[in-house]
Amino acid sequence: MKQLEPQQIPQQAFDWYDEYAHGDIDRRTFLSRLASLSVVGLSLGSLTSALTPNYALAEQVSFNDEKIKAQYQEFLSPAGHGKGRGYLVTPTQINKKLPAVLVVHENRGLNPYIEDVARRLAKEGFIAFAPDALFPVGGYPGNDDDGRAMQKELDRNKIEQDFIAAANYLKNHDLTNGKLGVVGFCFGGYISNFLAAAAPQLIDAAVPFYGTPANDDLVKNVKAPILLQFAEQDKRVNDTWPQYKAVLEANRVNYQSYVYPGTQHGFHNDSTSRYDAQAAELAWERTLVFFARHLAGHNMG
Known part of the structure; x- marks a missing residue:
């Protein structure tokens, strides 16, 4: 089946997928709504295939790439689920201590x-570490539907504590220079904002992609530079930005924000039709420059 291009998909379909992905509607309702679209040439199968991830499309760097080394590492999380596990990736050749970045997944576990x-x-x-919130229940199950259901059943406060523990583990890792950034997507965008607010002593730079802010009682604690990436067609997240922006400005936080025209929530994820290559590449270039400036003090080449 040929993959649909984003411009072939009605905005309603993207909106319904966002509701489904965030647990506002169940799969049956999502599929029923898709089936109701009377769009010439678009079958339910083609729409469903386009909106749900195909992770074979997402590999930009092979795990066999000779320039990197990837492995799974466990860490202690006494205030969370007791123990966590994540995907630690380092450059093969390390001649000095390097800046570190915590990578936070969406609301479905550590997917490909x-x-x-x-x-x-x-x-x-960078030294990169991507924790799996689903480790306490066996880890990412291999598909997003089950992963989403599993993550929804976990205690949200314990998940947050697991990510604080992961940040502490990575910041103090022997290979790092003591500077820690965090980047996350969707739920991971929220966790990026949360960590900047709940653990300001750990976070030196944060890049939330389409993430909501931390709770009102925490958000005032953000101190680190923050780069916020927004999709234009993402009302749920974007409606939270004006109040968040006002707090950041009141506290004189060094922030940058970008809205990418015409994009959908999840535009950086190259495994679905929500992916916007031009916007994703620009947002990622900005992310790398931001981390190089605030974690390494120079442009890394």
């Missing part, structure tokens, strides 16, 4: 797209 993001960072000279 997020592992690839960690590999991309390592290939650029």
Whole structure:
């Protein structure tokens, strides 16, 4: 089946997928709504295939790439689920201590797209670590529907504590220079904002992609430079930005924000038709420059 291009998909379909992906509607309702679209030439199968991930499309850096080394590492999380596990990726050749970046997945566990993001960072000279929130229940199950259901059943506060523990593990890792950034997508965008607010002593730079802010009682604690990436067609997240922006400005936080025209929530994820190559590449270039400036003090080459 030929993959649909984003411009072939009605905005309603993207909106319904966003509701489904965030648990506002169940799969049956999502598919029923898709079936109701009377769009010439678009079958339910083609729409469903286009909107749900195909992770074979997402590998930009092979786990066999000779320039990186990838492995799974466990860490202690006494205030969370007791123990966590993540995907640690380092450059093969390390001649000095390097800046580190925590990579945070969406609301469905550590899927292949997020592992690839960690590999991309390592290939650029960072120590990258991508924890799996689903480790306490066996880890990412191999498909997003089950992963989403599993993550929804976990205690949200314990998940947050697991990511604080992961940040602490990575910041103090022997290979790092003590500077820690965080980048996350969707739920991971929220966790990026949360960590900047809940653990300001750990985070030196944050890049949330289409993520909501931390709770009102925490958001005032953000101190680190923050780069916020937004999709234009993402009302749920974008509606939270004006109030968040006001707090950041009131506290004189060094922030940058970008809205990418015409893009959908999830535009950086190259495994679905929500992917926008031009916007994703620009947002990623900005992310790398931002981390190089605030974690390494120079442009990394």
